[in-house]
Amino acid sequence: MKFPIQVMDAHTFSRKLFLFLFLCNVYLYCTTTEICSNSILPGSKGDPGDVGTNGEGGRLGKTGPPGQRGLTGEYGEKGEKGQMGKMGPRGTRGDKGQQGIDGLPGLKGKPGTTCDCGRYRKVVRQMEINISKLRNAVKFLKNVVLGIRETENMFYLLVTEARRYEDSLLNCKLRGGSLAMPRTTETNTLLANYIREADLTHVFIGLQVGVTEVGYVYVDGSPLLNTTVWALQGPHSSKGACMQLSITGGWSQVDCGATQYYICEFVKNKNTSAT
Structure with a gap:
């Protein structure tokens, strides 16, 4: 019985000895062998390199948010005076002014005779000459400067501002008249x-x-009684509902939405001046 026990003790002892020697070899290997590593130690700092060339411009970036409002700038110099605008409609009549101071009395005239007709004739003759000059000046002012035509009872003004038919009606009304309504052959020829x-x-x-x-129908509501005098055809055509006058004196229908010049008329007995 003792022999098997000794054999087992020897076997156990040999296993423990082998384990001890194995651990000793592992310890020696770990303490003496250097461990490999992939890390590279940094070297010394090199000299600075040359400055490279400028690269190409980058793409335009997105528009940024708007900046804050800047301060108000200084006022510029006053510009040149502009051209005079078109004359506006006639204004309302103002109030009567205060009476002025009486002038100095004139010198005493020479004593007259019982009959001084020759002297008065000269005065009347000179007054007639002055009145004639004044009439010619007024006629020149109306016909040349203002471009007005007139008959016995009417003034006529050609307005060279292209407007639609309804706008021309309103503009003539603001001037104190209306669109021209030729009712006779003489007036039609004049226009x-x-x-x-x-x-x-x-x-x-x-x-x-x-x-x-x-x-x-005229714009004042009165009808045109005899259309054959003006060589007008049927009133309802596709050309429009408004009327125009040509240089030949003929009348024709036209679209009311078209823009063209027009003639205003003013009644003389109402003391209305064309402005």
């Missing part, structure tokens, strides 16, 4: 020559197409 002298072809006049029973 046709007025247009020709202004190098125009057609202008609006105060006549429109009314209902079927009435035909053509």
Whole structure:
């Protein structure tokens, strides 16, 4: 019985001895062998390199948010005086002014005779000459400067501002008149020559197409009774409901939305001046 126990003790002893020697070899290997590593130690700092060339410009970036509002700048120099604008409509009449101071009395005249007709005739003659000059000046002012034509009862003004028919009606009304309504052959010829002298072809006049029973109607509401005198055709055509006058004196229908020049008329007995 003792022999197997000794054999087992020897076997156990040999295993423990082998384990001891193995651990000793591992310890020696770990303490003496250097461990490999992939890390590279940094070297010394080199000399600075040359400055490279400028690269290409980058792409335009997105627009940034708007900046804060800047301070108000200084006022610039005053510009030159502009051109005079068109004359506006006539204003309302102002109040009567205060009476002025009486002037100094004149010198005493020479004593007259019982009959001094020759002297008075000279005075009257000179007054007639002055009145004639004044009339010519007024006529020149109306016909040349203002470009007005007139008959016995009317003034006529050609307005060279292209407007639609409704706007021309309103503009003539603001001036104190209305669109021209030629009712006689003489007036129609006068206005046709007025247009020709202004190098125009057609202008609006105060006549429109009314209902079927009435035909053509002036802007004051009165009907045009005899259309054959003016060589007018049927009032209802596709050309428009407004009327125009040509340089030949003929009338024709036109679209009311078209823009062209027009003639205003003013009644003389109402003391209305064309502005």
